[in-house]
Amino acid sequence: MDANRDALLVQLDQQLCFKLYAASRLMVKAYRPLLDDMGITYPQYLVLMVLWESESALTVGDLGERLILDSGTLTPLLKRMELNGLLRRQRSDEDERQVRVSVTKAGKALQVKAIDWVKRSSSQLHSEDLDVAALQTQLKGLLKMLG
Amino acid sequence: MDANRDALLVQLDQQLCFKLYAASRLMVKAYRPLLDDMGITYPQYLVLMVLWESESALTVGDLGERLILDSGTLTPLLKRMELNGLLRRQRSDEDERQVRVSVTKAGKALQVKAIDWVKRSSSQLHSEDLDVAALQTQLKGLLKMLG
DNA sequence: TCATTTTACATTGTGCACAATATAATTGCG
DNA sequence: CGCAATTATATTGTGCACAATGTAAAATGA
Numbered sequence: 001m002d003a004n005r006d007a008l009l010v011q012l013d014q015q016l017c018f019k020l021y022a023a024s025r026l027m028v029k030a031y032r033p034l035l036d037d038m039g040i041t042y043p044q045y046l047v048l049m050v051l052w053e054s055e056s057a058l059t060v061g062d063l064g065e066r067l068i069l070d071s072g073t074l075t076p077l078l079k080r081m082e083l084n085g086l087l088r089r090q091r092s093d094e095d096e097r098q099v100r101v102s103v104t105k106a107g108k109a110l111q112v113k114a115i116d117w118v119k120r121s122s123s124q125l126h127s128e129d130l131d132v133a134a135l136q137t138q139l140k141g142l143l144k145m146l147g
Numbered sequence: 148m149d150a151n152r153d154a155l156l157v158q159l160d161q162q163l164c165f166k167l168y169a170a171s172r173l174m175v176k177a178y179r180p181l182l183d184d185m186g187i188t189y190p191q192y193l194v195l196m197v198l199w200e201s202e203s204a205l206t207v208g209d210l211g212e213r214l215i216l217d218s219g220t221l222t223p224l225l226k227r228m229e230l231n232g233l234l235r236r237q238r239s240d241e242d243e244r245q246v247r248v249s250v251t252k253a254g255k256a257l258q259v260k261a262i263d264w265v266k267r268s269s270s271q272l273h274s275e276d277l278d279v280a281a282l283q284t285q286l287k288g289l290l291k292m293l294g
Numbered sequence: 295t296c297a298t299t300t301t302a303c304a305t306t307g308t309g310c311a312c313a314a315t316a317t318a319a320t321t322g323c324g
Numbered sequence: 325c326g327c328a329a330t331t332a333t334a335t336t337g338t339g340c341a342c343a344a345t346g347t348a349a350a351a352t353g354a
């Protein structure tokens with residue numbers, strides 16, 4: 001009957017969105033050892049990665065654009081990181097609306113830990129059911145469409 | 148130099164985890180119209196999907212196993228849904244540690260809205276950069292490995 | 295110029311996530 | 325049986341996400 005066929009459309013196992021949601025959380029959980037060692041959370045790790053890549057200071061808006069997060073999320077997160085000595089926040093002189101965020105020595109120092117951990121654990125992500133490169137490509141396509 | 152090559156390992160664009168994190172949030176955002184219409188959140192939608200599939204009541208543990216969520220997340224979430232009349236929570240008679248969760252008429256009624264919306268909007272998810280079926284297969288492999 | 299609009303960030307309030315811990319019921323074992 | 329271990333859920337505390345709103349600075353333009 002049609003009603004049964006329709007019901008398949010809202011079955012959990014059919015949902016791309018649920019797989020992404022579950023995979024995202026499980027992946028973050030896999031980072032736990034590193035994050036605990038660094039003394040930060042996953043979103044904070046993302047902020048650090050963006051800062052590590054940048055030569056100079058970035059505005060809150062820059063970070064938000066890169067991480068797809070708004071000031072409601074970033075402002076308190078950055079304040080916590082500043083409190084922990086990982087970065088500096090200072091109002092821009094040219095444009096007082098902007099807040100310029102720059103990584104401190106302590107924040108930069110964590111990059112070594114991260115690199116070391118990634119080197120040691122990247123080999124874990126292998127199985128016959130999984131082609132990581134293909135998955136990344138597919139996700140890039142999805143993000144392009146959703147963004 | 149080696150330090151520069153190492154730095155690539157912690158670049159945002161290289162991170163499978165970030166792509167999953169971003170894609171997950173953007174996908175949930177795409178469900179906003181449906182969720183607003185149903186008057187629920189995405190995690191609540193997931194709970195409803197599991198309940199819709201089940202003939203009988205499920206325990207909190209059953210839901211947690213299916214959604215990979217613990218009681219710290221589920222208990223308050225289920226209480227809110229009960230308050231909104233979408234489900235019932237009752238201590239099991241056989242085992243008083245368990246709480247049995249069952250969908251109400253109001254909760255069941257929302258399935259129609261969901262099916263209708265999915266029917267109308269599933270065609271949106273198409274582009275040349277994206278093979279949804281392949282992505283689902285890859286994610287299933289990833290989840291199997293992470294789970 | 296100066297009022298209007300836009301922009302950048304901050305604040306508030308709600309609802310997850312999840313680690314850690316607590317509590318009470320059930321199970322297992324000597 | 326009696327009690328230690330296990331199990332199922334609840335509670336507490338912290339930190340995101342994000343919608344909605346506030347605020348002040350900068351850009352715009354008649």
